[in-house]
Amino acid sequence: xxxxDEVGSDTxxxxxxxxxxxxxxxxxxxxxxxxxxxxxxxxxxxMFLEQYxxxxxxxxxxxxxxxxxxxxxxxxxxxxARDAWLGCMRAALAGVDMREDLKAQFREYxxxxxxxxxxxxx
Ligand code: HEM
Numbered sequence: 001x002x003x004x005d006e007v008g009s010d011t012x013x014x015x016x017x018x019x020x021x022x023x024x025x026x027x028x029x030x031x032x033x034x035x036x037x038x039x040x041x042x043x044x045x046x047m048f049l050e051q052y053x054x055x056x057x058x059x060x061x062x063x064x065x066x067x068x069x070x071x072x073x074x075x076x077x078x079x080x081a082r083d084a085w086l087g088c089m090r091a092a093l094a095g096v097d098m099r100e101d102l103k104a105q106f107r108e109y110x111x112x113x114x115x116x117x118x119x120x121x122x
Contacts, residue, residue, distance in 0.1 A: 002054025003105065007098055009050065016046040018092035028084040032075045052109075068117060078120040086114050 004012075020042045024030055033041055047059035048066060059066065075081070089110050093103055 003102060004050055004053045004055030006102060007053075009055065011096055011098055012046050012050050012053075012055075015092050015096045016042050016049070018095050019045070019088050022088035022091055023085075026084050026088060028081055029088070032081075068113070069119070072117045073119060076120050077118050079118060079122050081120075082114050082118050086110065089114075 020038055023033060024038065044059070044063065047056075047062065051057050051059040051066075077085075090107065093106060093110075098106075
């Protein structure tokens with residue numbers, strides 16, 4: 001049983017949709033996102049997360065190797081941007097129906113991943 005099997009695709013969809021609803025209202029990071037393409041952006045993140053957690057490998061089939069640092073290189077990600085992103089994701093996670101131990105595991109991963117994507121000194 002992978003994490004993906006435990007929670008299911010609907011939970012990832014719910015998480016990502018709650019996350020993007022918050023991103024759209026965030027003054028620091030919303031300007032980085034494509035205003036006319038938020039649905040597609042949400043789709044990319046959902047596919048990536050599902051693949052990372054042991055679900056279908058659609059992300060790589062459609063987008064190639066994730067190479068997240070490279071894909072984020074064009075965005076100005078300082079500590080404030082990282083914390084804004086994490087704030088949106090933590091709040092989204094709090095709002096989904098998921099076992100507490102799985103939420104803790106997910107939270108640990110996003111903290112680590114978000115920190116690894118900081119590409120600007122403060
Ligand atoms: C640290 C703060 C972060 C900021 C400010 C940020 C910002 C962005 C922006 C502006 C995009 C472009 C949206 C699009 O058109 O797809 C993007 C894409 C993406 N981000 Fe982030 N991101 C952050 C952290 C993360 C983390 C921690 C992950 C993974 C756990 C992640 C995964 C992705 C993925 C998978 C894509 C789509 C890549 C593609 O296939 O083009 N991001 N991010």
